[in-house]
Amino acid sequence: MRYIKDIPNPQFKIGLYQWNSKYIIKVESGMYEQTYKIDDYEIQELPELEQCIDNDFISAVSRRFDAMHDDFSDTLKRNNVVF
Template sequence: MRYIKDIPNPRYKIGLYQWNSKYIIKIESGMYEQTYKIDDYEVTSTDELEACMDDAFTKAIADRFDAMHDDFNGTLQRHNVLF
């Protein structure tokens, strides 16, 4: 996987990579991450992908991270890993 660049964001670490004829957008928040892939022929430049990191998308990312956290904590509590 080849690192291309970081996409600036005040809340998340967003990295852009290229691998196997796809762009990979990796968004990290603490111990969780989300990954999105798109075929490289679908875009003309990485700037298009950077522009996609708008407020509506980052709001959806935040909601998904919250759900991931709730899911993980729920299973840890059900199995007495966390009290």
């Protein structure tokens, strides 16, 4: 996987990569991450891909991270891994 650049964001670490004829957007928050892939032939220039990381997208990502955290915490408690 080839690192291209970080995309500035005050809330999350967002990295842009290229691998296997795809662009990969990796969004990280603590111990969780979300990955989004798009075929590189769909993108003419990188700025149009960066433009897609708008406020609505970041809000959805944030809600998904909250749900991921809740799901993981619930299973840890349910299986007596943490108390």
